[in-house]
Ligand SMILES: Nc1ncnc2c1ncn2[C@@H]1O[C@H](COP(=O)(O)OP(=O)(O)OP(=O)(O)O)[C@@H](O)[C@H]1O
C-alpha cells in the first residue's frame with residue numbers, strides 16, 4: 001500500500017536528501033579541492049567554497065600524469081573487458097541452456113566454482129600465465145619428463161615462451177571469464193518461451209542463426225546492463241593493470257593516478273591529485289548516463 | 305500437395321510418460337484433419353512428432369509417402385501455428401513473415417511479393433511495420449497464420465490456434481481458417497479440445513483419449529455413430545445421455561429399476577444412449593410402443609434463444625433434453641421423455657458400441 005500524507009512525504013524526502021548528501025559529499029569535496037591553488041588546499045580547515053583555479057589544475061594534472069594516452073589505454077582496456085565478458089557469457093549461457101551434451105552439468109559447476117576464485121585470489125598463477133602463456137604446457141612437459149627426453153634425443157632444450165605483459169591482450173584476456181555474466185544470461189535465456197525456439201527451428205534457423213537473429217536481439221537490454229557494469233568494474237581495476245603493465249606507456253588512467261599523489265616529503269599538491277581524479281571519473285559517468293536510457297527502455301517496454 | 309501417414313506412432317518421454325501409445329492415421333491430400341480430445345491425451349505431442357519437434361519413439365510418420373522420422377523440422381517442409389503464436393517479439397510483422405523464407409535463401413524480390421500478397425489475403429497490409437506487441441490478439445493470430453502460409457509448405461500444423469481469442473473472434477477465425485485451408489488446398493492437422501471447432505472444421509475427425517485413437521471418421525458420422533461411450537460423451541454439446549443397464553428378470557432395467565420394455569439391439573448391451581435432440585418431451589400419458597419411455601422430473605431449464613435445454617432426473621440419472629424455442633416446462637414438472645428405438649445407441653460393458 002502506498003501512503004501519501006504530507007508528513008510522510010516530508011520524512012521520505014528528508015531521508016532521501018540525507019542519503020543523497022552522504023553519497024555526494026566525497027565527490028563535492030574532491031571537486032572543491034580541485035578548484036583551489038596549492039596554498040588554499042592546504043589551509044586548515046579546507047575551504048568549503050570552490051576556488052578559481054579549477055581549469056589550471058585540470059590542465060596540470062592532465063600534463064603531469066600524461067592522462068591523454070592513459071585514458072585511451074583505460075578505455076580500450078575497459079571496453080575490451082566489457083565486450084569480451086558480454087560475448088563470452090552469452091556464448092557459454094547459450095551452450096548451457098540450449099544444448100544437451102555429456103559433461104554439461106560438470107561444465108556448469110566448473111563455471112559456478114570460478115565465482116569462489118576472484119582475480120585477487122588467483123593473481124599469482126594468473127600473473128605467471130600472463131608472463132608466459134605457455135608456462136603450463138612447459139610445466140606439463142617438465143613434469144612428465146618429456147622435455148628431458150626431447151633434450152636427450154634432439155639436443156634442443158625446450159623452453160616455450162609467449163609473454164602477454166605490457167599488452168592489451170594481457171590486460172584484457174584474464175579478466176574476461178565471468179560466472180556472473182553467464183548466470184545473468186542463463187536466467188534470461190530460461191525465460192525465452194520454448195515455442196519461440198521451436199518456431200525458429202520450423203523457420204529453418206540453425207543454432208547459430210537462432211542465437212544471432214533471435215536471442216541476441218532479445219537480450220539487448222541485458223547486454224547493455226552487463227556491458228555497463230563490467231565497463232565500470234574494469235575501469236576501476238587497479239591491482240591487475242598495475243601488475244601486468246610494467247611499462248608506464250601501457251598503464252591505465254586509474255593506476256597512473258598515483259603519479260599525482262604527493263610523496264612523503266614532496267609538495268602536497270592535493271589540488272592536482274583531485275583534479276586528476278575528477279578527469280578519471282568522467283568517462284564511466286558518461287557511459288552510465290548514455291546506457292541509462294537503455295535500461296529504462298528495457299524496463300518500461302518489456303517485450304512479450 | 306501432400307499426404308500424411310502415421311503408422312503405429314508412439315511417444316515415450318524420457319521421464320517415462322507414454323504420451324502417445326500407437327496411433328495410425330492416414331490423411332489424404334488437401335484435407336483438414338482435426339485431433340480432438342481432453343487435456344493431456346497427447347494431441348500436442350502427436351502434432352509435435354509430425355512437426356519434428358519431438359522424436360518418434362517407435363512407428364513411422366510419412367509425409368508425401370516419404371518417412372520423415374529422421375528428418376529435421378525445417379526439412380519436412382511444414383509450417384506450424386502455435387497456441388501463443390510465438391511471434392518474434394523484436395521483428396516487425398514483415399520480418400516475422402519473411403524470416404523463414406530468408407533462411408531458405410529465397411530471393412529478396414520473391415520474398416517481398418510473397419509477404420505482401422499473403423498480408424493482403426489476411427488483411428495485414430497496413431500492419432507490416434508494426435511489432436507484435438503493437439497488435440491485438442486477433443491480429444497476432446493472423447500474423448502467425450501469415451508466417452505459416454507465406455512459406456507455402458506441404459502441411460500446416462495448428463496447435464489450438466484460437467484458444468487465446470474471445471468467443472466471437474474465435475468463431476470468425478474458425479470460418480476464415482477453413483476457407484483459407486480450402487482455397488490453398490494445403491493438407492492440415494489441427495489440434496483442439498473444443499468439440500465445436502472440431503466438428504465444424506474437420507474433414508477427418510480424430511478423437512483421442514489417453515494416448516490412443518478412439519475413433520476416426522467424418523465429423524457427422526462420428527456424431528451419429530460414436531464408437532464408444534467416451535466419444536459419445538465428448539462429441540456433441542450437450543453430450544449424449546448415457547444410462548447404465550442392469551439385467552432384470554423381465555429384461556434390462558435402468559438404475560432406478562425402470563424396465564426399458566423391449567430388447568436391446570445387442571445382448572451384450574450394458575449402456576444405452578440417446579442425443580438430447582433425439583427424444584421428444586411430452587406431457588401426454590399415452591406412449592407409443594417400440595420406444596423408450598422415461599418418466600422424468602424437470603430440475604432446471606436453460607433457455608439459450610433458439611432452443612432450450614431441460615435438465616431432468618430420469619432413470620436414476622440426470623439427462624439433458626434439447627427442445628426448440630421456449631420450453632413450456634418449469635422446474636418441478638413431471639413429464640415423459642420418449643426416444644424411438646432407432647435413435648438409441650447401445651454400448652457394451654467396456655464402453656464399445658454394439659448397435
Ligand atoms: N516434455 C514432456 N516430458 C514429459 N512428459 C510430457 C512432456 N510433454 C507432455 N508430457 C505428458 O504427455 C502427456 C500428453 O501431453 P500433451 O501436451 O500432448 O497433451 P494435450 O493433449 O496436448 O493436452 P492439452 O489439451 O492440455 O494441450 C501428458 O500427460 C503430459 O504430462
Ligand SMILES: [Mg+2]
Nearest residue numbers: 347348349463
Ligand atoms: Mg496441447
